[in-house]
Amino acid sequence: MRTPRIAIIGAGISGICMGVALQRAGFTDFVIYEKADDFGGTWRDNTYPGLVCDVPSRYYQLTFAPNTQWRHLYSSGPDIQRYLLGVARAQGLHRWTRFGVEVTAATFDRARWQVSASDETAEDFDFVLCATGFLHHPSWPDIAGLDEFGGDVMHSARWRHDIELTGARVGVIGTGSTGTQLVGALAGNAAEVVVFQRTPQWILPTVNRKYTPLSKALYRRAPVLGVASYWFFRAAFAAASQGLVHPGRMRRFIQWVVEQHLRSVRDPELRRKLTPDYPAMCKRMVVSDSFYRAVQRPDVTVVTDGIDRVEKRGVVTVDGRLRELDVLVLATGFDSHAYMRPMAITGLGGHTLDQAWANGPRAHESVMIPEFPNLFMLIGPHSPVANHPLTAIAEAQTVRIVGWLRRWRAGEFETVAPTREATDRYNARMREAAPNTALASGCRSWYLGADGVPEVWPWSPHRYEKLIRSVPNPLDYHLMPCPAERK
């Protein structure tokens, strides 16, 4: 049997999953390129105060690496990062990983990919697996005068721990999952927190619990409890996802819950400011036990007048009022449509990824692109993201990718790419279903493509997992046969 040479790009959660899946399937000739200096991806990059994963750890964890010793129901960013580093170490992934090396280009030529990197290397591979994530290019808002601010400015995903916040007047722009967590953590530590809210969010209440020494001992002694927890949370998330994808009872129930939660804001004027004019789950649902408490403190102000400009002393809103600040935090999200770009990817006939995606990122079953043979993506376009754990999706996608690699190893084909027709059909079906989802209920969000249609899987995440774990339909692919001398 022949051995494929494989490049994995990115050593975040999906890169780790992929590396482990390759090893387990006996593929050992691979390189993981990672532009940073460690594993972890988003959990390495995001170190802002208050960062907690809003999916229970026992469901967020990778099924092949159960951790019996989680400290909390919802883990902090540092705990998840420690877990991921532990998984990478235990699986020996360092051996395959080149840290501090950024892939700049990948070009398909004569059945192989040439991968060029920032260390000036150019190597040939049979397969390229992009595990670059989609929430990794911080989005800097286009606000006049931002460069003129006299204090410190930082993006939430590039937290500067050298900046002293205790006793400082801190402005936070943005109230997504990140901004709300940050405000909860900064309130009471900073002298004053000013929240610049462009659009209010519906917020699901939650309670984070610490696992007691007794419960940790039980989970250690009886790992089956961890497995049972995983399946319990999976079922709960599946039930809640019904609200996202169908109008109906679950959607109405979630709407009722968030409205009741909002009632915990006692001041009617503040409550009015915090009330969205769109339905719950249209934006990614924020889950927080601290935001409403924080904004009711006397040292926290919610500003809903639009930002006109930033000047040396602070932020000026459209009503002409200056809010004087020492630190400005941009919790303004990410360019979620970039995926593996700015890497220059060139497929068959010199066709570039930018050309293929001129009308927005499209893929077949989220993992492959027509005219880009032997190139796979993890958490590619239209993966079921929303509030669902990406870990489960990435794991399921590795099954499909390993399936194709096994067939290559057995000499069934030299290159594989989905047909244009199958990809168009698949994307058309998703567009048809998109209006049923809460994501299309009339708000601005990072889910939406340039045409306003959500670029997210419009059915239950488990339906996607079932699809991607199944054997691919042969009619949907162009297979180039393997030349006899390469079998």
Ligand code: NAP
């Ligand atoms: P986000 O959801 O995109 O939110 C960005 C916020 O910044 C929004 O409130 C947005 O307002 C505001 N904003 C952007 N540009 C602005 C401007 N020019 N002026 C004023 N406001 C501006 O970003 P995020 O909060 O970083 O979250 C991104 C994703 O990361 C989440 O949706 C989630 O998938 C993931 N995340 C997950 C967790 C977790 O616990 N699992 C935690 C954090 C993040 P508009 O709403 O008006 O656009």
